Amino acid sequence: MTELGNRLKDARLAKGLSLEDLQSITKIQKRYLIGLEEGNYSSMPGNFYVRAFVKQYSEALQLNPDEIFETYKNEIPATHNDDLTEKFSRVKTRKTVSEGSSKIFDIIPKVLIGVFIIGAAGVLYYFVVNNVGDKANDLINNENEPVKFVRSENLEKAEDAEKDKTKENDKEEKTDEQKTVEETPVVEAPKQELTPVQNSGKNSTYDLKNADKFVVKLVSTGETWVSVNNSSGQSKFQGLLSTTGTQSTEVDLTGDTKAVIVVGRTLDTEIYVNDQKLEYAIAPADVVRQNITIQFVQKNE
Structure with missing residues:
Protein backbone atom coordinates (compact mmCIF):
# COMPACT_ATOMS: atom_id res chain seq x y z
CA MET A 1 0.00 0.00 0.00
CA THR A 2 1.34 3.47 -0.95
CA GLU A 3 1.46 6.63 1.16
CA LEU A 4 -1.33 8.10 -0.98
CA GLY A 5 -3.43 4.99 -0.43
CA ASN A 6 -2.91 5.19 3.33
CA ARG A 7 -3.87 8.90 3.31
CA LEU A 8 -7.12 8.25 1.39
CA LYS A 9 -8.10 5.22 3.45
CA ASP A 10 -7.45 7.01 6.78
CA ALA A 11 -9.57 9.96 5.63
CA ARG A 12 -12.42 7.62 4.63
CA LEU A 13 -12.35 5.78 7.95
CA ALA A 14 -12.24 9.09 9.82
CA LYS A 15 -15.52 10.04 8.11
CA GLY A 16 -17.03 6.70 9.17
CA LEU A 17 -17.67 5.68 5.54
CA SER A 18 -17.40 2.20 4.07
CA LEU A 19 -16.27 1.48 0.52
CA GLU A 20 -19.93 0.89 -0.38
CA ASP A 21 -20.87 4.34 1.01
CA LEU A 22 -18.06 5.99 -0.96
CA GLN A 23 -19.07 4.13 -4.11
CA SER A 24 -22.61 5.49 -3.73
CA ILE A 25 -21.31 9.07 -3.23
CA THR A 26 -18.65 9.16 -6.00
CA LYS A 27 -20.25 6.66 -8.47
CA ILE A 28 -16.74 5.05 -8.77
CA GLN A 29 -16.78 1.24 -8.82
CA LYS A 30 -15.65 -0.39 -5.57
CA ARG A 31 -12.77 -2.28 -7.26
CA TYR A 32 -11.29 1.02 -8.46
CA LEU A 33 -11.59 2.50 -4.95
CA ILE A 34 -9.71 -0.52 -3.57
CA GLY A 35 -7.08 -0.03 -6.29
CA LEU A 36 -6.55 3.60 -5.23
CA GLU A 37 -6.13 2.66 -1.57
CA GLU A 38 -3.74 -0.23 -2.41
CA GLY A 39 -1.79 1.76 -5.01
CA ASN A 40 -2.72 -0.80 -7.70
CA TYR A 41 -3.36 1.34 -10.83
CA SER A 42 -3.00 -1.51 -13.34
CA SER A 43 -6.68 -2.44 -12.92
CA MET A 44 -7.84 1.00 -14.17
CA PRO A 45 -8.56 2.04 -17.78
CA GLY A 46 -5.61 4.46 -18.00
CA ASN A 47 -3.61 7.24 -16.35
CA PHE A 48 -6.28 9.85 -17.08
CA TYR A 49 -8.86 7.83 -15.10
CA VAL A 50 -6.39 7.33 -12.22
CA ARG A 51 -6.01 11.12 -11.82
CA ALA A 52 -9.75 11.66 -12.22
CA PHE A 53 -10.58 9.01 -9.58
CA VAL A 54 -8.02 10.49 -7.13
CA LYS A 55 -9.56 13.96 -7.58
CA GLN A 56 -13.15 12.69 -7.09
CA TYR A 57 -12.12 10.55 -4.07
CA SER A 58 -10.41 13.58 -2.46
CA GLU A 59 -13.37 15.94 -3.02
CA ALA A 60 -15.82 13.40 -1.52
CA LEU A 61 -13.76 13.41 1.72
CA GLN A 62 -13.27 17.24 1.73
CA LEU A 63 -9.55 16.90 0.89
CA ASN A 64 -7.80 19.47 -1.34
CA PRO A 65 -7.15 17.75 -4.71
CA ASP A 66 -4.37 20.22 -5.66
CA GLU A 67 -2.52 19.52 -2.41
CA ILE A 68 -2.94 15.76 -2.92
CA PHE A 69 -1.53 15.94 -6.49
CA GLU A 70 1.41 18.09 -5.37
CA THR A 71 2.30 15.98 -2.30
CA TYR A 72 2.04 12.61 -4.04
CA LYS A 73 3.06 13.61 -7.59
CA ASN A 74 5.72 10.87 -7.62
CA GLU A 75 3.07 8.21 -6.94
CA ILE A 76 0.29 9.46 -9.22
CA PRO A 77 0.90 8.62 -12.91
CA ALA A 78 0.98 11.65 -15.21
CA THR A 79 -0.58 12.00 -18.66
CA HIS A 80 1.89 12.47 -21.57
CA ASN A 81 -0.21 14.55 -23.99
CA ASP A 82 0.24 18.01 -22.40
CA ASP A 83 3.68 18.87 -23.92
CA LEU A 84 2.73 17.65 -27.38
CA THR A 85 -0.55 19.63 -27.33
CA GLU A 86 1.27 22.83 -26.28
CA LYS A 87 3.81 22.49 -29.14
CA PHE A 88 1.08 22.01 -31.73
CA SER A 89 -0.78 25.04 -30.32
CA ARG A 90 2.30 27.28 -30.67
CA VAL A 91 2.98 26.22 -34.26
CA LYS A 92 -0.66 26.78 -35.23
CA THR A 93 -0.69 30.22 -33.56
CA ARG A 94 2.41 31.40 -35.48
CA ASN A 144 -48.56 80.31 -49.17
CA GLU A 145 -49.88 82.43 -46.32
CA PRO A 146 -50.36 81.06 -42.81
CA VAL A 147 -53.85 79.84 -41.88
CA LYS A 148 -55.25 80.83 -38.45
CA PHE A 149 -57.78 78.72 -36.54
CA VAL A 150 -60.20 80.36 -34.03
CA ARG A 151 -61.57 78.11 -31.30
CA SER A 152 -65.28 78.57 -30.45
CA GLU A 153 -66.16 79.52 -26.86
CA ASN A 154 -69.31 77.39 -26.95
CA LEU A 155 -67.27 74.35 -27.97
CA GLU A 156 -64.93 74.86 -25.01
CA LYS A 157 -67.87 75.10 -22.58
CA ALA A 158 -69.40 71.90 -23.98
CA GLU A 159 -66.10 70.04 -23.60
CA ASP A 160 -65.68 71.24 -19.99
CA ALA A 161 -69.22 70.10 -19.12
CA GLU A 162 -68.53 66.68 -20.67
CA LYS A 163 -65.32 66.31 -18.62
CA ASP A 164 -67.15 67.16 -15.37
CA LYS A 165 -69.85 64.61 -16.15
CA THR A 166 -67.24 61.92 -16.88
CA LYS A 167 -65.48 62.58 -13.54
CA GLU A 168 -68.78 62.22 -11.62
CA ASN A 169 -69.51 58.91 -13.35
CA ASP A 170 -66.01 57.62 -12.52
CA LYS A 171 -66.49 58.51 -8.84
CA GLU A 172 -69.83 56.66 -8.72
CA GLU A 173 -68.31 53.55 -10.35
CA LYS A 174 -65.39 53.51 -7.89
CA THR A 175 -67.80 53.84 -4.94
CA ASP A 176 -69.86 50.89 -6.24
CA GLU A 177 -66.72 48.80 -6.70
CA GLN A 178 -65.56 49.55 -3.14
CA LYS A 179 -68.95 48.53 -1.76
CA THR A 180 -68.83 45.27 -3.71
CA VAL A 181 -65.32 44.46 -2.40
CA GLU A 182 -66.33 45.27 1.19
CA GLU A 183 -69.46 43.12 0.99
CA THR A 184 -67.69 40.07 -0.49
CA PRO A 185 -66.63 37.71 2.35
CA VAL A 186 -62.99 36.51 2.29
CA VAL A 187 -62.59 32.76 2.71
CA GLU A 188 -59.16 31.83 4.04
CA ALA A 189 -57.59 28.58 2.89
CA PRO A 190 -56.85 26.10 5.71
CA LYS A 191 -53.28 26.33 6.98
CA GLN A 192 -50.83 23.48 6.38
CA GLU A 193 -50.53 21.07 9.29
CA LEU A 194 -47.38 19.00 10.02
CA THR A 195 -48.00 17.06 13.22
CA PRO A 196 -46.25 14.08 14.87
CA VAL A 197 -48.59 11.11 15.32
CA GLN A 198 -46.25 8.38 16.59
CA ASN A 199 -42.66 7.93 17.84
CA SER A 200 -40.77 4.99 19.29
CA GLY A 201 -37.05 4.50 19.76
CA LYS A 202 -35.36 6.09 16.77
CA ASN A 203 -38.53 6.03 14.59
CA SER A 204 -41.10 8.83 14.34
CA THR A 205 -44.13 9.42 12.07
CA TYR A 206 -45.76 12.71 10.99
CA ASP A 207 -48.99 13.58 9.10
CA LEU A 208 -48.93 16.36 6.47
CA LYS A 209 -52.43 17.87 5.88
CA ASN A 210 -53.93 20.85 3.99
CA ALA A 211 -50.99 21.03 1.58
CA ASP A 212 -51.09 21.48 -2.21
CA LYS A 213 -47.59 20.05 -2.65
CA PHE A 214 -45.09 17.78 -0.91
CA VAL A 215 -41.53 19.13 -1.18
CA VAL A 216 -38.88 18.02 1.34
CA LYS A 217 -35.70 20.06 1.83
CA LEU A 218 -32.72 18.84 3.91
CA VAL A 219 -30.14 21.39 5.12
CA SER A 220 -26.84 20.58 6.86
CA THR A 221 -25.53 22.85 9.61
CA GLY A 222 -22.36 20.78 9.98
CA GLU A 223 -21.85 17.37 8.39
CA THR A 224 -24.45 14.62 8.02
CA TRP A 225 -25.43 11.64 5.85
CA VAL A 226 -29.06 11.46 4.70
CA SER A 227 -31.31 9.40 2.42
CA VAL A 228 -34.87 9.93 1.11
CA ASN A 229 -37.16 7.16 -0.23
CA ASN A 230 -40.69 7.55 -1.61
CA SER A 231 -43.79 5.48 -0.81
CA SER A 232 -42.65 2.78 -3.28
CA GLY A 233 -39.27 2.43 -1.57
CA GLN A 234 -37.50 4.15 -4.50
CA SER A 235 -34.42 6.17 -3.50
CA LYS A 236 -34.83 9.85 -4.39
CA PHE A 237 -31.56 10.98 -2.75
CA GLN A 238 -28.74 9.65 -0.61
CA GLY A 239 -25.40 11.19 0.17
CA LEU A 240 -23.28 13.44 2.37
CA LEU A 241 -24.34 17.02 3.17
CA SER A 242 -21.92 19.50 4.77
CA THR A 243 -21.29 23.22 5.11
CA THR A 244 -18.02 22.80 3.18
CA GLY A 245 -19.54 20.86 0.27
CA THR A 246 -23.14 20.23 -0.80
CA GLN A 247 -25.09 21.90 2.02
CA SER A 248 -28.69 21.13 1.05
CA THR A 249 -30.91 19.03 -1.23
CA GLU A 250 -34.57 19.32 -2.24
CA VAL A 251 -36.87 16.43 -3.25
CA ASP A 252 -40.34 16.90 -4.82
CA LEU A 253 -42.67 14.10 -3.63
CA THR A 254 -45.97 15.73 -4.62
CA GLY A 255 -47.05 12.63 -6.54
CA ASP A 256 -46.28 10.29 -3.62
CA THR A 257 -48.11 9.59 -0.38
CA LYS A 258 -45.14 9.04 1.90
CA ALA A 259 -41.48 9.96 2.43
CA VAL A 260 -39.04 7.91 4.52
CA ILE A 261 -36.04 9.97 5.64
CA VAL A 262 -32.94 8.50 7.32
CA VAL A 263 -30.80 11.11 9.09
CA GLY A 264 -27.34 10.05 10.21
CA ARG A 265 -26.80 13.06 12.46
CA THR A 266 -29.92 14.95 13.52
CA LEU A 267 -27.84 17.46 15.52
CA ASP A 268 -26.51 18.87 12.22
CA THR A 269 -29.63 18.39 10.05
CA GLU A 270 -32.69 20.62 9.49
CA ILE A 271 -35.78 19.28 7.67
CA TYR A 272 -38.27 21.56 5.87
CA VAL A 273 -41.61 20.44 4.40
CA ASN A 274 -43.05 23.02 1.97
CA ASP A 275 -40.74 25.60 3.68
CA GLN A 276 -42.14 24.70 7.14
CA LYS A 277 -39.44 23.53 9.55
CA LEU A 278 -40.04 20.09 11.05
CA GLU A 279 -39.66 19.94 14.83
CA TYR A 280 -38.09 16.63 15.88
CA ALA A 281 -40.51 14.56 17.97
CA ILE A 282 -37.46 12.78 19.43
CA ALA A 283 -34.78 15.13 20.75
CA PRO A 284 -31.61 14.94 18.59
CA ALA A 285 -29.48 15.06 21.73
CA ASP A 286 -31.14 11.82 22.91
CA VAL A 287 -31.14 9.94 19.57
CA VAL A 288 -28.63 11.15 16.95
CA ARG A 289 -29.58 8.77 14.11
CA GLN A 290 -33.32 8.79 13.37
CA ASN A 291 -35.79 7.33 10.87
CA ILE A 292 -38.54 9.83 10.01
CA THR A 293 -41.72 8.97 8.05
CA ILE A 294 -43.95 11.75 6.67
CA GLN A 295 -47.45 10.71 5.45
CA PHE A 296 -48.97 13.06 2.86
CA VAL A 297 -52.76 13.22 3.43
CA GLN A 298 -54.35 14.50 0.19
CA LYS A 299 -57.00 17.25 0.47
CA ASN A 300 -59.72 15.12 -1.14
CA GLU A 301 -59.25 12.31 1.35
Missing part, protein backbone atom coordinates in the same frame (compact mmCIF):
# COMPACT_ATOMS: atom_id res chain seq x y z
CA LYS A 95 0.94 30.20 -38.76
CA THR A 96 -2.38 31.93 -38.07
CA VAL A 97 -0.69 35.24 -37.20
CA SER A 98 1.46 35.13 -40.35
CA GLU A 99 -1.47 34.38 -42.65
CA GLY A 100 -3.63 37.01 -40.98
CA SER A 101 -0.99 39.75 -41.37
CA SER A 102 -0.54 38.97 -45.06
CA LYS A 103 -4.28 39.22 -45.70
CA ILE A 104 -4.51 42.54 -43.84
CA PHE A 105 -1.77 44.13 -45.99
CA ASP A 106 -3.62 43.02 -49.13
CA ILE A 107 -6.93 44.53 -47.96
CA ILE A 108 -5.63 47.96 -46.76
CA PRO A 109 -5.29 49.59 -50.25
CA LYS A 110 -8.82 48.48 -51.21
CA VAL A 111 -10.24 49.85 -47.95
CA LEU A 112 -8.55 53.25 -48.49
CA ILE A 113 -9.95 53.54 -52.02
CA GLY A 114 -13.44 52.64 -50.78
CA VAL A 115 -13.27 55.26 -48.00
CA PHE A 116 -12.18 57.94 -50.50
CA ILE A 117 -15.09 57.17 -52.88
CA ILE A 118 -17.66 57.17 -50.04
CA GLY A 119 -16.29 60.50 -48.73
CA ALA A 120 -16.49 62.17 -52.13
CA ALA A 121 -20.07 60.94 -52.65
CA GLY A 122 -21.05 62.28 -49.21
CA VAL A 123 -19.69 65.77 -49.91
CA LEU A 124 -21.47 65.92 -53.27
CA TYR A 125 -24.77 64.81 -51.70
CA TYR A 126 -24.47 67.48 -48.99
CA PHE A 127 -24.11 70.36 -51.49
CA VAL A 128 -26.95 69.12 -53.71
CA VAL A 129 -29.41 68.69 -50.83
CA ASN A 130 -28.66 72.09 -49.26
CA ASN A 131 -28.97 74.06 -52.53
CA VAL A 132 -32.17 72.35 -53.68
CA GLY A 133 -33.73 72.50 -50.19
CA ASP A 134 -33.18 76.27 -49.78
CA LYS A 135 -34.72 77.09 -53.17
CA ALA A 136 -37.76 74.87 -52.50
CA ASN A 137 -38.39 76.47 -49.08
CA ASP A 138 -38.24 80.00 -50.51
CA LEU A 139 -40.77 79.10 -53.20
CA ILE A 140 -43.24 77.59 -50.67
CA ASN A 141 -42.97 80.55 -48.28
CA ASN A 142 -43.70 83.06 -51.06
CA GLU A 143 -46.77 81.26 -52.44
Whole structure:
Protein backbone atom coordinates (compact mmCIF):
# COMPACT_ATOMS: atom_id res chain seq x y z
CA MET A 1 0.00 0.00 0.00
CA THR A 2 1.34 3.47 -0.95
CA GLU A 3 1.46 6.63 1.16
CA LEU A 4 -1.33 8.10 -0.98
CA GLY A 5 -3.43 4.99 -0.43
CA ASN A 6 -2.91 5.19 3.33
CA ARG A 7 -3.87 8.90 3.31
CA LEU A 8 -7.12 8.25 1.39
CA LYS A 9 -8.10 5.22 3.45
CA ASP A 10 -7.45 7.01 6.78
CA ALA A 11 -9.57 9.96 5.63
CA ARG A 12 -12.42 7.62 4.63
CA LEU A 13 -12.35 5.78 7.95
CA ALA A 14 -12.24 9.09 9.82
CA LYS A 15 -15.52 10.04 8.11
CA GLY A 16 -17.03 6.70 9.17
CA LEU A 17 -17.67 5.68 5.54
CA SER A 18 -17.40 2.20 4.07
CA LEU A 19 -16.27 1.48 0.52
CA GLU A 20 -19.93 0.89 -0.38
CA ASP A 21 -20.87 4.34 1.01
CA LEU A 22 -18.06 5.99 -0.96
CA GLN A 23 -19.07 4.13 -4.11
CA SER A 24 -22.61 5.49 -3.73
CA ILE A 25 -21.31 9.07 -3.23
CA THR A 26 -18.65 9.16 -6.00
CA LYS A 27 -20.25 6.66 -8.47
CA ILE A 28 -16.74 5.05 -8.77
CA GLN A 29 -16.78 1.24 -8.82
CA LYS A 30 -15.65 -0.39 -5.57
CA ARG A 31 -12.77 -2.28 -7.26
CA TYR A 32 -11.29 1.02 -8.46
CA LEU A 33 -11.59 2.50 -4.95
CA ILE A 34 -9.71 -0.52 -3.57
CA GLY A 35 -7.08 -0.03 -6.29
CA LEU A 36 -6.55 3.60 -5.23
CA GLU A 37 -6.13 2.66 -1.57
CA GLU A 38 -3.74 -0.23 -2.41
CA GLY A 39 -1.79 1.76 -5.01
CA ASN A 40 -2.72 -0.80 -7.70
CA TYR A 41 -3.36 1.34 -10.83
CA SER A 42 -3.00 -1.51 -13.34
CA SER A 43 -6.68 -2.44 -12.92
CA MET A 44 -7.84 1.00 -14.17
CA PRO A 45 -8.56 2.04 -17.78
CA GLY A 46 -5.61 4.46 -18.00
CA ASN A 47 -3.61 7.24 -16.35
CA PHE A 48 -6.28 9.85 -17.08
CA TYR A 49 -8.86 7.83 -15.10
CA VAL A 50 -6.39 7.33 -12.22
CA ARG A 51 -6.01 11.12 -11.82
CA ALA A 52 -9.75 11.66 -12.22
CA PHE A 53 -10.58 9.01 -9.58
CA VAL A 54 -8.02 10.49 -7.13
CA LYS A 55 -9.56 13.96 -7.58
CA GLN A 56 -13.15 12.69 -7.09
CA TYR A 57 -12.12 10.55 -4.07
CA SER A 58 -10.41 13.58 -2.46
CA GLU A 59 -13.37 15.94 -3.02
CA ALA A 60 -15.82 13.40 -1.52
CA LEU A 61 -13.76 13.41 1.72
CA GLN A 62 -13.27 17.24 1.73
CA LEU A 63 -9.55 16.90 0.89
CA ASN A 64 -7.80 19.47 -1.34
CA PRO A 65 -7.15 17.75 -4.71
CA ASP A 66 -4.37 20.22 -5.66
CA GLU A 67 -2.52 19.52 -2.41
CA ILE A 68 -2.94 15.76 -2.92
CA PHE A 69 -1.53 15.94 -6.49
CA GLU A 70 1.41 18.09 -5.37
CA THR A 71 2.30 15.98 -2.30
CA TYR A 72 2.04 12.61 -4.04
CA LYS A 73 3.06 13.61 -7.59
CA ASN A 74 5.72 10.87 -7.62
CA GLU A 75 3.07 8.21 -6.94
CA ILE A 76 0.29 9.46 -9.22
CA PRO A 77 0.90 8.62 -12.91
CA ALA A 78 0.98 11.65 -15.21
CA THR A 79 -0.58 12.00 -18.66
CA HIS A 80 1.89 12.47 -21.57
CA ASN A 81 -0.21 14.55 -23.99
CA ASP A 82 0.24 18.01 -22.40
CA ASP A 83 3.68 18.87 -23.92
CA LEU A 84 2.73 17.65 -27.38
CA THR A 85 -0.55 19.63 -27.33
CA GLU A 86 1.27 22.83 -26.28
CA LYS A 87 3.81 22.49 -29.14
CA PHE A 88 1.08 22.01 -31.73
CA SER A 89 -0.78 25.04 -30.32
CA ARG A 90 2.30 27.28 -30.67
CA VAL A 91 2.98 26.22 -34.26
CA LYS A 92 -0.66 26.78 -35.23
CA THR A 93 -0.69 30.22 -33.56
CA ARG A 94 2.41 31.40 -35.48
CA LYS A 95 0.94 30.20 -38.76
CA THR A 96 -2.38 31.93 -38.07
CA VAL A 97 -0.69 35.24 -37.20
CA SER A 98 1.46 35.13 -40.35
CA GLU A 99 -1.47 34.38 -42.65
CA GLY A 100 -3.63 37.01 -40.98
CA SER A 101 -0.99 39.75 -41.37
CA SER A 102 -0.54 38.97 -45.06
CA LYS A 103 -4.28 39.22 -45.70
CA ILE A 104 -4.51 42.54 -43.84
CA PHE A 105 -1.77 44.13 -45.99
CA ASP A 106 -3.62 43.02 -49.13
CA ILE A 107 -6.93 44.53 -47.96
CA ILE A 108 -5.63 47.96 -46.76
CA PRO A 109 -5.29 49.59 -50.25
CA LYS A 110 -8.82 48.48 -51.21
CA VAL A 111 -10.24 49.85 -47.95
CA LEU A 112 -8.55 53.25 -48.49
CA ILE A 113 -9.95 53.54 -52.02
CA GLY A 114 -13.44 52.64 -50.78
CA VAL A 115 -13.27 55.26 -48.00
CA PHE A 116 -12.18 57.94 -50.50
CA ILE A 117 -15.09 57.17 -52.88
CA ILE A 118 -17.66 57.17 -50.04
CA GLY A 119 -16.29 60.50 -48.73
CA ALA A 120 -16.49 62.17 -52.13
CA ALA A 121 -20.07 60.94 -52.65
CA GLY A 122 -21.05 62.28 -49.21
CA VAL A 123 -19.69 65.77 -49.91
CA LEU A 124 -21.47 65.92 -53.27
CA TYR A 125 -24.77 64.81 -51.70
CA TYR A 126 -24.47 67.48 -48.99
CA PHE A 127 -24.11 70.36 -51.49
CA VAL A 128 -26.95 69.12 -53.71
CA VAL A 129 -29.41 68.69 -50.83
CA ASN A 130 -28.66 72.09 -49.26
CA ASN A 131 -28.97 74.06 -52.53
CA VAL A 132 -32.17 72.35 -53.68
CA GLY A 133 -33.73 72.50 -50.19
CA ASP A 134 -33.18 76.27 -49.78
CA LYS A 135 -34.72 77.09 -53.17
CA ALA A 136 -37.76 74.87 -52.50
CA ASN A 137 -38.39 76.47 -49.08
CA ASP A 138 -38.24 80.00 -50.51
CA LEU A 139 -40.77 79.10 -53.20
CA ILE A 140 -43.24 77.59 -50.67
CA ASN A 141 -42.97 80.55 -48.28
CA ASN A 142 -43.70 83.06 -51.06
CA GLU A 143 -46.77 81.26 -52.44
CA ASN A 144 -48.56 80.31 -49.17
CA GLU A 145 -49.88 82.43 -46.32
CA PRO A 146 -50.36 81.06 -42.81
CA VAL A 147 -53.85 79.84 -41.88
CA LYS A 148 -55.25 80.83 -38.45
CA PHE A 149 -57.78 78.72 -36.54
CA VAL A 150 -60.20 80.36 -34.03
CA ARG A 151 -61.57 78.11 -31.30
CA SER A 152 -65.28 78.57 -30.45
CA GLU A 153 -66.16 79.52 -26.86
CA ASN A 154 -69.31 77.39 -26.95
CA LEU A 155 -67.27 74.35 -27.97
CA GLU A 156 -64.93 74.86 -25.01
CA LYS A 157 -67.87 75.10 -22.58
CA ALA A 158 -69.40 71.90 -23.98
CA GLU A 159 -66.10 70.04 -23.60
CA ASP A 160 -65.68 71.24 -19.99
CA ALA A 161 -69.22 70.10 -19.12
CA GLU A 162 -68.53 66.68 -20.67
CA LYS A 163 -65.32 66.31 -18.62
CA ASP A 164 -67.15 67.16 -15.37
CA LYS A 165 -69.85 64.61 -16.15
CA THR A 166 -67.24 61.92 -16.88
CA LYS A 167 -65.48 62.58 -13.54
CA GLU A 168 -68.78 62.22 -11.62
CA ASN A 169 -69.51 58.91 -13.35
CA ASP A 170 -66.01 57.62 -12.52
CA LYS A 171 -66.49 58.51 -8.84
CA GLU A 172 -69.83 56.66 -8.72
CA GLU A 173 -68.31 53.55 -10.35
CA LYS A 174 -65.39 53.51 -7.89
CA THR A 175 -67.80 53.84 -4.94
CA ASP A 176 -69.86 50.89 -6.24
CA GLU A 177 -66.72 48.80 -6.70
CA GLN A 178 -65.56 49.55 -3.14
CA LYS A 179 -68.95 48.53 -1.76
CA THR A 180 -68.83 45.27 -3.71
CA VAL A 181 -65.32 44.46 -2.40
CA GLU A 182 -66.33 45.27 1.19
CA GLU A 183 -69.46 43.12 0.99
CA THR A 184 -67.69 40.07 -0.49
CA PRO A 185 -66.63 37.71 2.35
CA VAL A 186 -62.99 36.51 2.29
CA VAL A 187 -62.59 32.76 2.71
CA GLU A 188 -59.16 31.83 4.04
CA ALA A 189 -57.59 28.58 2.89
CA PRO A 190 -56.85 26.10 5.71
CA LYS A 191 -53.28 26.33 6.98
CA GLN A 192 -50.83 23.48 6.38
CA GLU A 193 -50.53 21.07 9.29
CA LEU A 194 -47.38 19.00 10.02
CA THR A 195 -48.00 17.06 13.22
CA PRO A 196 -46.25 14.08 14.87
CA VAL A 197 -48.59 11.11 15.32
CA GLN A 198 -46.25 8.38 16.59
CA ASN A 199 -42.66 7.93 17.84
CA SER A 200 -40.77 4.99 19.29
CA GLY A 201 -37.05 4.50 19.76
CA LYS A 202 -35.36 6.09 16.77
CA ASN A 203 -38.53 6.03 14.59
CA SER A 204 -41.10 8.83 14.34
CA THR A 205 -44.13 9.42 12.07
CA TYR A 206 -45.76 12.71 10.99
CA ASP A 207 -48.99 13.58 9.10
CA LEU A 208 -48.93 16.36 6.47
CA LYS A 209 -52.43 17.87 5.88
CA ASN A 210 -53.93 20.85 3.99
CA ALA A 211 -50.99 21.03 1.58
CA ASP A 212 -51.09 21.48 -2.21
CA LYS A 213 -47.59 20.05 -2.65
CA PHE A 214 -45.09 17.78 -0.91
CA VAL A 215 -41.53 19.13 -1.18
CA VAL A 216 -38.88 18.02 1.34
CA LYS A 217 -35.70 20.06 1.83
CA LEU A 218 -32.72 18.84 3.91
CA VAL A 219 -30.14 21.39 5.12
CA SER A 220 -26.84 20.58 6.86
CA THR A 221 -25.53 22.85 9.61
CA GLY A 222 -22.36 20.78 9.98
CA GLU A 223 -21.85 17.37 8.39
CA THR A 224 -24.45 14.62 8.02
CA TRP A 225 -25.43 11.64 5.85
CA VAL A 226 -29.06 11.46 4.70
CA SER A 227 -31.31 9.40 2.42
CA VAL A 228 -34.87 9.93 1.11
CA ASN A 229 -37.16 7.16 -0.23
CA ASN A 230 -40.69 7.55 -1.61
CA SER A 231 -43.79 5.48 -0.81
CA SER A 232 -42.65 2.78 -3.28
CA GLY A 233 -39.27 2.43 -1.57
CA GLN A 234 -37.50 4.15 -4.50
CA SER A 235 -34.42 6.17 -3.50
CA LYS A 236 -34.83 9.85 -4.39
CA PHE A 237 -31.56 10.98 -2.75
CA GLN A 238 -28.74 9.65 -0.61
CA GLY A 239 -25.40 11.19 0.17
CA LEU A 240 -23.28 13.44 2.37
CA LEU A 241 -24.34 17.02 3.17
CA SER A 242 -21.92 19.50 4.77
CA THR A 243 -21.29 23.22 5.11
CA THR A 244 -18.02 22.80 3.18
CA GLY A 245 -19.54 20.86 0.27
CA THR A 246 -23.14 20.23 -0.80
CA GLN A 247 -25.09 21.90 2.02
CA SER A 248 -28.69 21.13 1.05
CA THR A 249 -30.91 19.03 -1.23
CA GLU A 250 -34.57 19.32 -2.24
CA VAL A 251 -36.87 16.43 -3.25
CA ASP A 252 -40.34 16.90 -4.82
CA LEU A 253 -42.67 14.10 -3.63
CA THR A 254 -45.97 15.73 -4.62
CA GLY A 255 -47.05 12.63 -6.54
CA ASP A 256 -46.28 10.29 -3.62
CA THR A 257 -48.11 9.59 -0.38
CA LYS A 258 -45.14 9.04 1.90
CA ALA A 259 -41.48 9.96 2.43
CA VAL A 260 -39.04 7.91 4.52
CA ILE A 261 -36.04 9.97 5.64
CA VAL A 262 -32.94 8.50 7.32
CA VAL A 263 -30.80 11.11 9.09
CA GLY A 264 -27.34 10.05 10.21
CA ARG A 265 -26.80 13.06 12.46
CA THR A 266 -29.92 14.95 13.52
CA LEU A 267 -27.84 17.46 15.52
CA ASP A 268 -26.51 18.87 12.22
CA THR A 269 -29.63 18.39 10.05
CA GLU A 270 -32.69 20.62 9.49
CA ILE A 271 -35.78 19.28 7.67
CA TYR A 272 -38.27 21.56 5.87
CA VAL A 273 -41.61 20.44 4.40
CA ASN A 274 -43.05 23.02 1.97
CA ASP A 275 -40.74 25.60 3.68
CA GLN A 276 -42.14 24.70 7.14
CA LYS A 277 -39.44 23.53 9.55
CA LEU A 278 -40.04 20.09 11.05
CA GLU A 279 -39.66 19.94 14.83
CA TYR A 280 -38.09 16.63 15.88
CA ALA A 281 -40.51 14.56 17.97
CA ILE A 282 -37.46 12.78 19.43
CA ALA A 283 -34.78 15.13 20.75
CA PRO A 284 -31.61 14.94 18.59
CA ALA A 285 -29.48 15.06 21.73
CA ASP A 286 -31.14 11.82 22.91
CA VAL A 287 -31.14 9.94 19.57
CA VAL A 288 -28.63 11.15 16.95
CA ARG A 289 -29.58 8.77 14.11
CA GLN A 290 -33.32 8.79 13.37
CA ASN A 291 -35.79 7.33 10.87
CA ILE A 292 -38.54 9.83 10.01
CA THR A 293 -41.72 8.97 8.05
CA ILE A 294 -43.95 11.75 6.67
CA GLN A 295 -47.45 10.71 5.45
CA PHE A 296 -48.97 13.06 2.86
CA VAL A 297 -52.76 13.22 3.43
CA GLN A 298 -54.35 14.50 0.19
CA LYS A 299 -57.00 17.25 0.47
CA ASN A 300 -59.72 15.12 -1.14
CA GLU A 301 -59.25 12.31 1.35
